[in-house]
Amino acid sequence: MANRIPRVPVREQDPKVRATNFEEVCYGYSREEAMLEASRCLHCKNPRCVGACPVNIQIPDFIERIAQGDIPGAAEVIARDSSLPAVCGRVCPQETQCEGSCILGVKGEAVAIGKLERFVGDEIADRSLGEQRPEVAGGRYGGGAPIKDANGAAVTGVEPPSKANGAAVTGVEPPSDANGAAVTATRVAIIGSGPAGLACASDLAKMGYDVTIFEALHKAGGVLEYGIPEFRLPKDKVLKPAIESVKALGVKIETNVIVGRTVTIDQLMDDEGFKAVFIGTGAGLPKFMGIPGENYNGVFSANEFLTRNNLMKAYRSDYMTPIHAGRKVCVVGGGNVAMDAARTALRLGAEVHIVYRRTETELPARREEVHHAKEEGIIFDLLTNPVEVLPDDKGWVRALKCVRMELGEPDESGRRSPVAIPGSEFEIDADTVIMALGTSPNPLIAKTTAGLETTRRGCLSAGPDGATTRPGIFAGGDAVTGAATVILAMGAGRAAAKAIDEYLKNS
Amino acid sequence: MYTILSKEMLTPNICRMKVRAPRLASSAKPGQFLIVRADEKGERIPLTISDYDAAQGSVTIVTQQIGASSADIISFEEGEAFADVVGPLGLPSEFLTKSAEELSAQHYVFIAGGLGTAPVYPQVKWLHEHGAKVDVIIGARTKDLLIYTEELGAVCDNLHICTDDGSCGFHGVGTAKLEALVAAGEKFTQAVAIGPMIMMKFATLTCKKLGIPIVVSLNTLMVDGTGMCGACRVTVGGKTRFACVEGPEFDGYEVDFDEAMRRQGQYKAEELEEKEHHVCRIGRGK
Numbered sequence: 001m002a003n004r005i006p007r008v009p010v011r012e013q014d015p016k017v018r019a020t021n022f023e024e025v026c027y028g029y030s031r032e033e034a035m036l037e038a039s040r041c042l043h044c045k046n047p048r049c050v051g052a053c054p055v056n057i058q059i060p061d062f063i064e065r066i067a068q069g070d071i072p073g074a075a076e077v078i079a080r081d082s083s084l085p086a087v088c089g090r091v092c093p094q095e096t097q098c099e100g101s102c103i104l105g106v107k108g109e110a111v112a113i114g115k116l117e118r119f120v121g122d123e124i125a126d127r128s129l130g131e132q133r134p135e136v137a138g139g140r141y142g143g144g145a146p147i148k149d150a151n152g153a154a155v156t157g158v159e160p161p162s163k164a165n166g167a168a169v170t171g172v173e174p175p176s177d178a179n180g181a182a183v184t185a186t187r188v189a190i191i192g193s194g195p196a197g198l199a200c201a202s203d204l205a206k207m208g209y210d211v212t213i214f215e216a217l218h219k220a221g222g223v224l225e226y227g228i229p230e231f232r233l234p235k236d237k238v239l240k241p242a243i244e245s246v247k248a249l250g251v252k253i254e255t256n257v258i259v260g261r262t263v264t265i266d267q268l269m270d271d272e273g274f275k276a277v278f279i280g281t282g283a284g285l286p287k288f289m290g291i292p293g294e295n296y297n298g299v300f301s302a303n304e305f306l307t308r309n310n311l312m313k314a315y316r317s318d319y320m321t322p323i324h325a326g327r328k329v330c331v332v333g334g335g336n337v338a339m340d341a342a343r344t345a346l347r348l349g350a351e352v353h354i355v356y357r358r359t360e361t362e363l364p365a366r367r368e369e370v371h372h373a374k375e376e377g378i379i380f381d382l383l384t385n386p387v388e389v390l391p392d393d394k395g396w397v398r399a400l401k402c403v404r405m406e407l408g409e410p411d412e413s414g415r416r417s418p419v420a421i422p423g424s425e426f427e428i429d430a431d432t433v434i435m436a437l438g439t440s441p442n443p444l445i446a447k448t449t450a451g452l453e454t455t456r457r458g459c460l461s462a463g464p465d466g467a468t469t470r471p472g473i474f475a476g477g478d479a480v481t482g483a484a485t486v487i488l489a490m491g492a493g494r495a496a497a498k499a500i501d502e503y504l505k506n507s
Numbered sequence: 508m509y510t511i512l513s514k515e516m517l518t519p520n521i522c523r524m525k526v527r528a529p530r531l532a533s534s535a536k537p538g539q540f541l542i543v544r545a546d547e548k549g550e551r552i553p554l555t556i557s558d559y560d561a562a563q564g565s566v567t568i569v570t571q572q573i574g575a576s577s578a579d580i581i582s583f584e585e586g587e588a589f590a591d592v593v594g595p596l597g598l599p600s601e602f603l604t605k606s607a608e609e610l611s612a613q614h615y616v617f618i619a620g621g622l623g624t625a626p627v628y629p630q631v632k633w634l635h636e637h638g639a640k641v642d643v644i645i646g647a648r649t650k651d652l653l654i655y656t657e658e659l660g661a662v663c664d665n666l667h668i669c670t671d672d673g674s675c676g677f678h679g680v681g682t683a684k685l686e687a688l689v690a691a692g693e694k695f696t697q698a699v700a701i702g703p704m705i706m707m708k709f710a711t712l713t714c715k716k717l718g719i720p721i722v723v724s725l726n727t728l729m730v731d732g733t734g735m736c737g738a739c740r741v742t743v744g745g746k747t748r749f750a751c752v753e754g755p756e757f758d759g760y761e762v763d764f765d766e767a768m769r770r771q772g773q774y775k776a777e778e779l780e781e782k783e784h785h786v787c788r789i790g791r792g793k
């Protein structure tokens with residue numbers, strides 16, 4: 001019986017070695033390992049994993065193709081629902097999604113769905129770098145499959161977008177060129193180049209639209225570029241090919257454009273001829289605790305710390321941006337951002353403590369990251385909450401004053417809130433404090449675009465298909481949900497692409 | 508391509524460049540800044556916009572060689588291009604919202620120190636064009652370090668030059684000149700100080716004493732300039748504000764300058780180290 005094989009372990013860099021470098025921790029499966037792991041899947045009639053996947057990837061189908069050695073086939077199955085397998089295979093919280101529901105996990109170990117997805121993503125990216133690129137790119141992005149579903153009347157049916165693009169007919173707008181030579185495609189603007197924007201852009205490009213992504217930073221990728229570190233998501237190996245393949249579809253990416261400052265949405269629509277806009281600007285604003293002493297030197301937001309390290313490559317001595325990791329670092333928070341900041345500081349040579357007010361069970365980070373962090377020597381100070389940052393005589397952090405917490409009675413939602421134990425204050429010596437308390441959407445676009453409503457939490461109001469309160473403007477990803485996940489952002493981008501297509505055909 | 512259209516040295520280490528950035532040029536307003544990343548390995552350096560020309564699609568920046576990164580910017584020649592230029596960032600100066608009537612009732616005094624003289628220019632020009640009365644006090648250590656005297660002279664009502672060593676104009680610092688002007692009967696309704704943090708602190712103290720409201724433009728550390736990192740946090744009126752999105756201009760009376768100065772030095776140690784690494788790149792033969 002296939003399920004008697006134990007879960008195939010994945011090879012990783014030795015914790016002692018990787019604690020001193022920024023190379024990827026996990027090596028991923030070889031072809032043999034992947035095929036063996038794939039053979040464990042029971043191909044359930046009613047696969048629970050599929051229901052637990054936010055975009056309902058047909059998991060048993062793609063696993064079956066791997067088992068048969070048909071990797072392009074597996075990629076095609078995934079591409080119907082996800083355009084970023086190499087990324088999501090690495091960063092999705094599988095333990096609460098697909099793998100958390102896998103039937104094999106009830107008595108033993110779930111199928112390593114994430115590692116298999118990553119394997120497929122990497123294999124396909126490797127191949128697409130070779131000669132047979134166009135054909136594979138089609139397979140990777142599912143060709144016409146997802147587009148066909150878009151409102152029956154297949155847009156691309158008229159004339160599939162040519163590689164050269166620009167000349168593609170969408171059927172939405174008649175050829176408008178005076179001399180009748182060139183046919184212009186309808187222009188759609190995408191704001192933000194994170195997973196939501198990239199996914200929306202590539203689907204729209206495949207439908208034949210003329211798509212431009214506007215990105216505020218100097219590099220595309222959103223959190224995948226500036227937030228998630230190299231040791232978890234290698235930029236050149238994984239992110240770059242993903243972005244290149246979006247460009248290969250004809251999508252233009254204009255960096256250094258802050259929509260709301262450099263140009264407004266109204267200018268894009270009125271002056272530059274964009275007929276629809278998708279806002280995928282993420283949730284980039286850092287939160288601080290509001291405790292005394294947060295502005296002393298040596299207190300940073302995780303966003304600053306990670307942006308310096310990842311986007312600006314401060315960890316490399318040949319890049320000019322400085323970063324301050326100090327000798328002893330307290331990272332406040334328990335999510336992926338906290339783990340990333342902690343493990344980055346560790347790699348820069350510091351002793352690192354995670355300070356988190358609940359227990360290990362509640363840590364919102366991916367389980368694999370917590371496991372890796374522990375292996376690398378990160379110290380977890382749990383049920384601990386900072387109350388004040390204490391300075392030395394020069395205004396630099398000297399210590400983090402904390403209280404011990406205990407979990408109180410469950411509230412109506414069943415969640416046990418941590419409460420401070422009176423009189424339990426104590427100090428943790430530290431010269432650096434990194435706040436990783438979550439982020440919220442940037443209000444800039446909502447403030448500079450009339451008619452765009454936001455929720456009380458500062459997120460853009462949008463329906464499930466991404467339609468905002470202003471016709472022609474759609475939104476998705478963290479900008480709508482608040483800080484969430486890559487897979488949800490990607491799914492929202494794709495849903496919005498469909499909705500934008502329908503909107504443009506009916507307007 | 509952010510091509511450098513022209514380059515000139517205003518002093519031996521202060522450089523003025525006109526850079527092609529059409530989108531930025533057409534949306535820039537007085538008081539705003541931009542960020543330059545000279546090349547792939549460079550830092551993101553915030554610089555106040557010293558002028559902008561929407562028709563030509565250019566912005567003017569003025570840089571002083573202080574560290575490795577500014578040296579890197581200055582090492583670029585006409586015809587070469589920066590990797591990135593992004594903006595405009597921050598809020599435009601508050602006076603842009605004032606009516607012509609309000610402006611005509613105002614007598615502004617700008618106190619500019621060193622490199623801060625350049626960004627004063629678009630503000631003074633705008634106010635001058637909109638009918639406000641403007642005095643400008645420029646301070647520098649010595650005569651050779653004065654910049655923008657001609658440009659400012661052309662757009663303000665009274666230009667006052669001060670040097671620490673008395674080699675040109677008033678012998679003393681800008682704040683002393685301000686006190687002298689007020690003592691002589693000038694009635695300024697609003698002061699604006701742009702320059703080194705320490706100078707803005709003292710300008711604020713002087714204005715408090717003289718009862719003149721003052722706006723300062725804070726040149727904090729920055730990374731993204733869009734509100735994403737919090738490197739630019741300052742305490743204003745007892746509250747933490749992000750200078751890049753809520754500033755860079757704030758009511759001087761409310762700013763915690765000591766904290767701001769301390770925070771500015773946060774990467775001193777790392778920068779020293781960087782300098783050692785990068786000396787080699789400063790004179791790179793491009």
Ligand SMILES: Cc1cc2nc3c(=O)[nH]c(=O)nc-3n(C[C@H](O)[C@H](O)[C@H](O)COP(=O)(O)OP(=O)(O)OC[C@H]3O[C@@H](n4cnc5c(N)ncnc54)[C@H](O)[C@@H]3O)c2cc1C
Nearest residue numbers: 192194195196216222223227259282477478484485486489
């Ligand atoms: C450190 C860190 C680790 C994470 N780890 C994980 C993980 O392991 N697994 C997981 O699933 N999720 C993780 N997340 C969350 C995940 O990255 C996000 O949910 C996801 O990236 C959201 O995608 P998005 O496209 O909505 O926005 P983003 O990825 O945030 O991209 C938004 C883009 O829009 C740009 N932008 C913003 N405003 C403007 C403007 N006005 N004009 C132009 N451009 C603009 C931004 O610069 C950015 O590039 C992590 C997040 C962080 C910060």
Ligand code: SF4
Nearest residue numbers: 041042044049102103
């Ligand atoms: S639940 Fe597990 S065993 Fe069943 S189909 Fe999904 S991956 Fe395979």
Ligand code: FES
Nearest residue numbers: 732734736737751
């Ligand atoms: S510079 Fe990053 S938030 Fe202001």
